[in-house]
Amino acid sequence: MVQDQATQAELAKLARVLGTTPDRVAFAESLDHTAIRSLRDRVAAALYDEHRAGFRRIARVARVLPTPLNVKITMRSFPPRLAARIASEMAPDRAAELANRMPIDYLAEGCLHLDPHRAAPLISRIRPDRMKAVVTELVRRGEYITLGHLLDAAADRAVRLVAATISDDALLRIGYYTESTARLTQAVAALPLQRLPALVHHALTGPRDLRSAGLALIQRIDDDNLRGRLADYAAQADDDTLTTLLRTAIDDNCVPQLLTAVAAMRPASQQRVLTLPALAEPDILSHLINAAATHNLATQLAPMMNRIVNRFRLGSTAHRETTGPTRRPPEQP
Numbered sequence: 001m002v003q004d005q006a007t008q009a010e011l012a013k014l015a016r017v018l019g020t021t022p023d024r025v026a027f028a029e030s031l032d033h034t035a036i037r038s039l040r041d042r043v044a045a046a047l048y049d050e051h052r053a054g055f056r057r058i059a060r061v062a063r064v065l066p067t068p069l070n071v072k073i074t075m076r077s078f079p080p081r082l083a084a085r086i087a088s089e090m091a092p093d094r095a096a097e098l099a100n101r102m103p104i105d106y107l108a109e110g111c112l113h114l115d116p117h118r119a120a121p122l123i124s125r126i127r128p129d130r131m132k133a134v135v136t137e138l139v140r141r142g143e144y145i146t147l148g149h150l151l152d153a154a155a156d157r158a159v160r161l162v163a164a165t166i167s168d169d170a171l172l173r174i175g176y177y178t179e180s181t182a183r184l185t186q187a188v189a190a191l192p193l194q195r196l197p198a199l200v201h202h203a204l205t206g207p208r209d210l211r212s213a214g215l216a217l218i219q220r221i222d223d224d225n226l227r228g229r230l231a232d233y234a235a236q237a238d239d240d241t242l243t244t245l246l247r248t249a250i251d252d253n254c255v256p257q258l259l260t261a262v263a264a265m266r267p268a269s270q271q272r273v274l275t276l277p278a279l280a281e282p283d284i285l286s287h288l289i290n291a292a293a294t295h296n297l298a299t300q301l302a303p304m305m306n307r308i309v310n311r312f313r314l315g316s317t318a319h320r321e322t323t324g325p326t327r328r329p330p331e332q333p
Contacts, residue, residue, distance in 0.1 A: 004253045005216050006033035009177055014040045016145050017047070037179075041117075048085065048115050055082075059089040062098075071101045080109035088118045096125030104130070108137040116149040124155035131158055132165050139170045148177030151187060159183055163190040168202040169210070176213040181222045188217070189226055200233040204241050211248045215257035218264070228264045235269035243278045250284065255291035 008022075010033045015022045017040055028036050062070050074083050087095040087110070099107060099122070111134060114122075123131070138147050151162060151174060163171065163186075171187065178184045191199065203214025218234070221227040234245075249258040262273055278284055 004033070005176070005212060005257065007031075007036065009033070010036035010040065013037075013145055013148075013177065014043070017044050044115070048088070051085070052089070055085045056089045058086050062086070062090060063094060067097055067101065070098055074098065074102070075106070080106055081113040084110040084113040085115075087122060088115045092121035092125055095122045100127050100130055104133045104137055107134050108141065108143075111138060111150060112143060112146050114149070116153055119150070120153040120155070123150060123153050123158060126158075128157070128161055131161055135162055135165050139166055144170070144173040145177045147174045148179070151178045151183050152180045154183065156186065159186045160190040163187040168195075168199045169206070171199065172203055172206075172210055172213040172217060175217045175220070181220045184217070184220055185222050185226065188221060188230075189223065196230060197233045197236075200230055201237075204234060204237050204245060208248055208252070211245055212252045212254050212257075215245075215249060215254050215261060218261045219257040224264065227261075228266065231261045231264040232266055232269045234261065235265055235273050239276060242273060242276055246276070246278055246284065250287045255287055259288065259292060 007029060011022045011025055011029060014028060014036055015025045018025065028039065031039070062073075065073070078086065083106075087099070090098075102110075107130070126134075135147065135150070138150075147162075147170075151159065154162065162174075166174070175184050175187070188196075188199075200214065203210055203217070206214075214234075218227055218230050221230065234242075237245075246258065249255045262270060265273065279288075
């Protein structure tokens, strides 16, 4: 079964919580992505609560010790996984005071084990220079799921900092796992305007998973003007690049994201995209129509779909007029 993007992302995050690989949690792929997310939240809560009483006792002891001594004890006695669990039970100001004195690699490792639902107050209190260094280290490790959680939990200042720190490649991959559309929109909106065309170009010309991530990003932007701007930049690509994107959308089950992007374009950009020769192919046309109907986009995208269908009909009529009527082969005796 071909999974949609949201399901793929949730399966990857569920596998991360369970400490396994996405193929080992394939039993959940028949669920809606919201159901998988709910399952993941319950599993994470159960794992975090298992030894929570012990973490709270340690946090109470840490509250009365001097910060330098706390740092020494933590570094010598607790691996980052346990330190992250204890930090979740501490007052945010106290936890941030300790975090601001920890080595960057230790903090980065600890971020992999933070409780996302309790991380926001702590993250908002980390010094900007430390946050930037941790994000850079997590990008180096390819920890995009963790960075997606951090972006969800980040304060406005941290979102702008992350957006300014990371590459286009990293932003696209982090956005794929970010649950908050508001935070994702804020991160993209924080980019300088001159960087937006490069972001879109990187998605279009990158590997297959990056093209899919780019489509997901455009669809999930909740600012209509910003979404339209990104979609218009995509329309400036050549026919081969756009055709590759179209086929990627079909193969990766993200045609709805593609249709949403096209619908956000200005009329001139839409017209340029709708003249792609590949749109005259019946199998591609059927994918577009079926996706619009299946995902309740038919009404929203009706004008655009009508233009695609009419173009296909005109192309078919021209083809018949050129080749003449189809003749049946003679029957064999």
